[in-house]
Amino acid sequence: xxxxxxxxxxxxxxxxxxxxxxxxxxxxxxxxxxxxxxxxxxxxxxxxxxxxxxxxxxxxxxxxxxxxxxxxxxxxxxxxxxxxxxxxxxxxxxxxxxxxxxxxxxxxxxxxxxxxxxxxxxxxxxxxxxxxxxxxxxxxxxxxxxxxxxxxxxxxxxxxxxxxxxxxxxxxxxxxxxxxxxxxxxxxxxxxxxxxxxxxxxxxxxxxxxxxxxxxxxxxxxxxxxxxxxxxxxxxxxxxxxxxxxxxxxxxxxxxxxxxxxxxxxxxxxxxxxxxxxxxxxxxxxxxxxxxxx
Numbered sequence: 001x002x003x004x005x006x007x008x009x010x011x012x013x014x015x016x017x018x019x020x021x022x023x024x025x026x027x028x029x030x031x032x033x034x035x036x037x038x039x040x041x042x043x044x045x046x047x048x049x050x051x052x053x054x055x056x057x058x059x060x061x062x063x064x065x066x067x068x069x070x071x072x073x074x075x076x077x078x079x080x081x082x083x084x085x086x087x088x089x090x091x092x093x094x095x096x097x098x099x100x101x102x103x104x105x106x107x108x109x110x111x112x113x114x115x116x117x118x119x120x121x122x123x124x125x126x127x128x129x130x131x132x133x134x135x136x137x138x139x140x141x142x143x144x145x146x147x148x149x150x151x152x153x154x155x156x157x158x159x160x161x162x163x164x165x166x167x168x169x170x171x172x173x174x175x176x177x178x179x180x181x182x183x184x185x186x187x188x189x190x191x192x193x194x195x196x197x198x199x200x201x202x203x204x205x206x207x208x209x210x211x212x213x214x215x216x217x218x219x220x221x222x223x224x225x226x227x228x229x230x231x232x233x234x235x236x237x238x239x240x241x242x243x244x245x246x247x248x249x250x251x252x253x254x255x256x257x258x259x260x261x262x263x264x265x266x267x268x269x270x271x272x273x274x275x276x277x278x279x280x281x282x283x284x285x286x287x288x289x290x291x292x293x294x
Contacts, residue, residue, distance in 0.1 A: 004046070009071055012038070022158070048063045097274045100128070101126075102147070117277055145275055159263050164262070166235065166236040166259050169232075170251060172225060173248075185209055188220075
């Protein structure tokens with residue numbers, strides 16, 4: 001292992017995590033033949049197969065599982081160091097990345113995670129909206145990347161799991177658990193999508209009540225609930241500080257909280273250096289966010 005190229009190991013980790021030569025090539029900014037050559041060279045150096053070539057991609061062997069467990073954390077640490085400490089005067093990005101997603105998620109999590117890249121010269125243009133609209137813009141070339149709260153089904157997109165978000169039922173301290181059935185409902189859409197899912201999965205019942213307040217931004221929902229207007233269900237990351245300092249309280253703690261999977265989508269074969277850098281950073285950060293949930 002001491003004589004194995006660091007570039008080969010980086011490529012191996014990318015293929016291992018994505019299960020795809022094409023996706024790994026996009027993340028690494030390499031051609032697909034180069035990624036394939038890296039894998040074959042590493043397999044030769046280690047004298048063991050690392051992947052089985054299957055119709056839908058690359059299936060890791062037990063040897064690959066073992067290697068990834070040993071080296072992936074170190075690779076991540078070195079890449080984080082490189083991203084932080086590269087010459088800030090350099091401009092490796094070329095042009096702005098056009099990034100779409102839910103407003104509160106982009107503002108609270110995605111953009112802060114890109115801070116060190118922005119400090120190095122990355123330009124980002126954001127667009128808020130619903131998944132179907134944003135994915136249509138992505139397919140049409142108006143966006144480079146989309147963080148989606150639903151699994152994208154459109155053809156021509158490279159889609160990867162970004163992270164899971166956990167949902168919590170919360171209210172200001174003026175409300176208690178016994179108020180759940182009577183307290184006003186605060187939501188971001190008229191059909192109460194997050195609340196209905198929570199009621200169905202946690203309470204095993206259908207929520208038939210109407211919302212008291214509808215505001216199409218979860219940050220507005222959060223502010224309204226903090227003020228004491230009623231109760232809501234929010235992603236845990238969005239209200240963690242308010243729960244910690246007592247401005248909000250948990251009204252219910254299910255044994256298995258409901259979660260929602262978030263996806264990162266880009267156009268297949270259309271990455272440029274800036275989009276590749278953003279994609280790689282977000283996928284790395286997504287593992288951190290998932291670890292917080294689990």
